[in-house]
Amino acid sequence: MTEIINKITSYNLFNYLFPGILFVIIASKWTIYDFQVENIVLGVFLYYFIGMTISRIGSLWIEKILKKSKVVKFSDYKDFVVCSKKDDKINLFLEINNTYRTLISLGFCLIIIKLYSELDRAIEIPEIYTTFILLIFTVYLYVLSYQKQTKYINKRIKANKD
Template identity: 50%
Template sequence: MKEILEKISSYNIFNYLLPGAVFGFWATKEYDLTIPTDILTNAFVYYFLGMIISRIGSLIIAPILKKMKITKFENYKDFVKASKKDEKIDLLSEVNNMYRTIIALIVTIGFLKFYNWLESKLIWLSNWNITIGLVFLLVLFVLSYKKQTKFITKRIKANLDE
């Protein structure tokens, strides 16, 4: 257990575990759910929930904010070069991602509230909850994989071009 805790970075804590715990706490109150009480199971459940919320932030929230011109990104090659010169950029990027994940957390809670309202109007929808959830997760993680692969490729090219 100690070895696992030592490998968890601040990024994982603030972008996965914390939002997952907040979401899990909200869900237990809102839906009268029971999450197992042992700390290890809680950590894994909250981490996974946080991972989902973080991916929603990366794949849905970030592009929307970019399209609305609320955020603007620099060229990735410039980011890689600047990060090597100024180590604080990585920390600032981590904090930036945490804010995006918190926005995604709030949006996700709002969406689930809307879905519950919709489900009360369309009774048949409740029969499809698991299927809808699994399809959503499949699409979310396929797109995450695609984005991460592209990110790795861009980073390799940025480092080779130096």
């Protein structure tokens, strides 16, 4: 367990664990769902996974919405690769940027779960439906995340070859 804790980076802490814990606390108080677990080891893994999922939603959809609405504008990826080798602060700023995006995603996810909770309260959705929807959504989300990450790897390889 100590080895695992030592390997947790600030990125993992602020983009996965922290939002996961916040989500569980707020959702448990604000909705009919309670995600809290008594076992601390299980809790850390569950909260980390929830936070990672929130982060992926931010990466795939919140980022896209912010780009299309021109709230943010990205630099060319090749320029990012070259400049991040010259200026190590860029990676720090990228980490902070991703934390903000994840927190925006956290707010979005809390709104969605609140709406679903109210719908569930009103029409009593069978738990098996909720579980199935969540499972399908999670698989789809991580397939898209895998696809996006593979594109970044390929872009990085191309940028370093040129």
